[in-house]
Amino acid sequence: MKMIRWHERSxxxxxxxxxxxxxxxxxxxxxxxxxxxxxxxLFSTTAVRLRAQAKPVIERWLVEAPLDAAGVPSLHPIAENLARDLTSRDTTALILDSDAALLANGRRLPEEPLPAPVDPERMALALAGENEITYTVMVGDQHTMVLLIPLRPQPGHPTILGVAQLNTPLTVVDQLLWREQRLILVGSLLTILLGVAGSFWLTSSALRPLRRMTDACRRIAAGDFSERVNLPYLQSAEAKDEVIQLAGAFNDMITRIENTFAAQQRFIADAAHELRTPLTAIKGTLEVLLRGSQDDPANAKRLLRAMYSETERLSRLAEQLLDLTRLQNGIILHRTSFDLERWLREEFLPQAHLLTRDRRLELQPGGAAVVNADPDALKQVLFNLLDNAVQHTAQGEAIQIGWETTRAVVRVWVVDDGEGIPAEDLPHVFAPFYRGDRSRSRLRGGAGLGLTIVQGIVHAHGGQVHVASAPGKGTQVTFTLECVQS
Incomplete structure (x- = not known):
């Protein structure tokens, strides 16, 4: 059977x-x-209990012990009685002298616990005056605690007369600890089982929105861009759940993708429509020529001029489409700082006068301004705006180019005296192929891409572009550039 790797599991x-x-x-x-x-x-409690029980007994017998020649109590006369008084049904006492020799064993009855063997090392420590000596050993099949109590003539006296060894089985303590072990084990198992159930519920509820998102992605991949992830509290601005926030961001992304896809479809349809018109005209002209019009030099020349005009229109449309594609793929700017007025007078206006033909082109200086921009891209912006202004300005009328400076930006505008743009068309003037009056725009040769390209270039410079117009009052297009100094 194939093993499932960790990263392959759900x-x-x-x-x-x-x-x-x-x-x-x-x-x-x-x-x-x-x-x-x-x-x-439990061990420390048992040791404290043994010491508390043994202390008054030891003190009483030491007071009653006869004194030897040096005036020190002798253990030999009282050893048997002391050992017996310290022994009970759960404790056995051994009395040893200062040489660790056994003087008395308090065990008399068979139900009294067996004493533990004397540990020489620990006994030596007790005879050296160490008070807190407690350890456990196995005596037969019983776990036993051993407590060593140095015997002194008086509390704190440096002389050690001997040692009282107290032995008590830890059967009750072991039973209590075993019971605690079972309780801990059973409690842990129950907690783990509840944790497994709770984790399944928690992960299932937490991942349910992700499964909905997965299903939505599959339906979107199948072409249904209207699909959205619907979750509780999704519209709440105060939602703190990360999955809810992810679902909201996912829905926003799908909305943008849907809008982009719809815009691309409209763009393709509009581009096909714009291309079809001149191609149809060229095809019709060729059909007329093929039917014999070429035998009439005057008629043939007129038809050839019409085809040339449509070919020029196709060429301009292809260039604008290429410019728009470059903008959508990310325009690469070659910025440089230059004086705006000098650049307009020396680089732009000589070529602009050729485009305006019999319209008057007026420059309205707004003071010294150094801008940080791409000169070629800026020239394309102004030529597109000037071309629009020429198409909508009558012969002999004026077209104005001016600017004004602020601390941060330069506002550049192009104003014409044309028929203006209706208010309902203003929100759409930057949309590709949009024309408020399609029939008249087509006669003028426009494809509705000029302002779209202008907006893309200005945005690439970090600026903004705005159109102000009213029917019969002309149009003003204003855009901003970064100002280096003014």
Missing amino acids: LRTRLTVLYVALLTLLLSGLGVLFYFDMRTF
Whole structure:
């Protein structure tokens, strides 16, 4: 059977496994910590209890012990009685002298616990005066705690008369610890099972929007651009859930893709329409020529001029389409800083006068201004605007080019005295192939791409372009450029 790699498993499975693994590690760590903390507490409590029980007994017998020649209490006369008084049903006492020799064993009854063997190393430490010596050993099959108590004539006295070894089985403590182990284990298993169920529910509910997005992507890939991800609180501006925010961004992206796709379809349809008109005219002219019009020199010359005019129109349209494609793919600007007035007078106006023909071209200086722009791209912007102005300005009328400076930008405008643009057409003037009066625009040769190209170039410079117009009052197109100094 083929093994499924970790990265090939579903996201829900991976999240659940990671969650359960972390939960298991956490519970195991807490369980071990609690168990050993409980074990230490029970052991220390048992040791404190033995010391508390032994202290008054030891003090009483040491007071009653006879003194030797040096005035120190002797253990030999009281060892048996002391060991017996320290022994009970759960504790056995051994009394050893200062040489670690056994003086008395307090065990008399079979139900009393067996004493642990004497540990020489620990006994030496006790005889050296160390008070807190507690350890555990196995005596037979019983886990036993051993407590060593140095015997002194008086509390704090440096002389060690001997050692009392107390032994108590830890059966009750072991049973309690085993019970705690089972409780920790059962509790951990139940918590893990609940965690597995909870993680499945949590991951399922968290990933449900992603599954909806996946289904929506499949339907969109099949061509349904009207598909959207509908989630609760999706329209809430205060939604904090990242998946909800992702779904909202996804819907916004699909809306933009749908609009872009629709715009491309309109663009293709408009471009095909614009290309079909001159091609149809050329085809019709050729058909007339083929039917014998070439035998009439005057008629043939007129038809050839018409074809030449349509060919020029096709050439201009192809150039504008190429310019628009370059803009959509990202225009590469070659910026340089130059004086705007000098550039207009020396580079632009000599060529512009050829385009305006019998219209008057007036320059309205707005003060010294150095702009940071691409001169060739700027020339294309102005020629497109000037070409539009010429088409809508009567012979003998004026076309004005001017500018004004601010601290940050230069506002450049082109104004004509033409028939103006209706208010309902103004929001659409930058759309490709849009023309308010298509019949008259077509007669003038325009394809509706000039302002689209102007907007793309100005935006590439980081500026803005605006059209102000009214029927019968002419049109003003204004755009902004970065001002280096004024």
